[in-house]
Amino acid sequence: MPRTPALDNLPLFTLIKASPGSAEQTTEPTAIHNPGLCAYDDRMDLDAVRTFVAAADAGQFQDAAGSLSITQQAVSKRIAALEKDLAVRLFTRTARGAQLTVDGQAFLPHARELLRVEERAEASVRPGRRALRIDVVNRRIAPAVLLQDFHRTHPEIELDVVALLTGSIDAAIAAVETGTIDASFHAVPPQQRLPDAIRTARVIDEPHQLLVGPRHALANAHAVTPAQLVGHRIWMPGIPPGTEVAGYFEELAAVFDLTLDFIGPVFGNEALLAEIADSAELATLVGAGTRYLWPDSYDLRRIPVRDPALVYPMSLIWRDDNPHPALAGFRDYLDSRRPNPPDTGVWTPTWARWSASEA
Secondary structure, eight states, rough: OOOOOGGGGOOEEEEEOOOTTOOOBBBSOEEEOTTTTTTOOOEEEEHHHHHHHHHHSSHHHHHHHHHHHHHHHHHHHHHHHHHHHTTTTOEETTTTTEEOHHHHHHHHHHHHHHHHHHHHHHHHTGGGOOOOOOOOSSSSHHHHHHHHHHHHOTTTSSSEEEEEESSOHHHHHHHHHHHHSSSSEEEEOOOOOTTEEEEEEEEEEEEEEEEEEETTTTTOOOOOOGGGTTSEEEETOOOTTHHHHHHHHHHHHHHOOOOEEEOOOOOOOOHHHHHHHTTSOEEEEEEEEEHHHOOOGGGEEEEBSSEEEEEEEEEEETTTTOOOHHHHHHHHHHHOOOOOOOOSSSSOOOOOOOTTTOO
């Protein structure tokens, strides 16, 4: 059987979806384009793609037919038509069911992506169909805690809590702009480029605490000032250079003459906590609202930093024309929880100073 170009480099496909209850196909198909791939016009029925994925997941055409509420014969016809379109065999029939061929295995992730594209296209005009999708950056930190509080207050609103694999503000803005997520939390410095449709609002001011082990010189302090931290090694591995987080800590170190160490391999929070618990010199800074768990034997101490408190400001990022019905309610909730401008005793980076317009 002749083969097409490698299926991990799928060409431009024109996707056709049959109308429910009709054998006719739409006359103006939607093109899904990858500019890095060769382009030729081939017609692909999304219902056939959906059937292929269902059969791959079920391992049986009969089970796939049941999940799709169609006959087994219809499943076989759709798979046969798809194999003809692709000029490859996707399944091998065995006594135990339908087994994916090598070509079928190569095509499966792309098939899933085609269905996700279709879902996103429909969701773009039917925003009430899916959960409100919020990027909290990390499920341990203050945005996740705040989102959980919102859920407790409004349990009727379905939420999809995500943490983007790439935690940069640029990636978050891009995801908001394309509709992959509805909103994200980040510090937004003034030099950050924002597309026309993107809006931001400062919603969290999180004070930092010093985290030390029981043998550290400051372990028994009820509170510390930034001046007391001078000369102590504050270890914060894994902060990517050039990010808004790195900019915050670089300014913090410069203003208060602190020794912040960003160097070292990142083995996860558990390894960091173990190192600090076992050290008389190491310390780190953590957000007051950040959730950490450790064994009682670690005897770690969370010590407030005051005079001034060191505050990390975070904003909500959303798209102004996002029509999701729950987004406005979430923003109203955040506004109700927004802190009042402090009088004194708080340090924030220069780009985040409170102004009359923010009060």
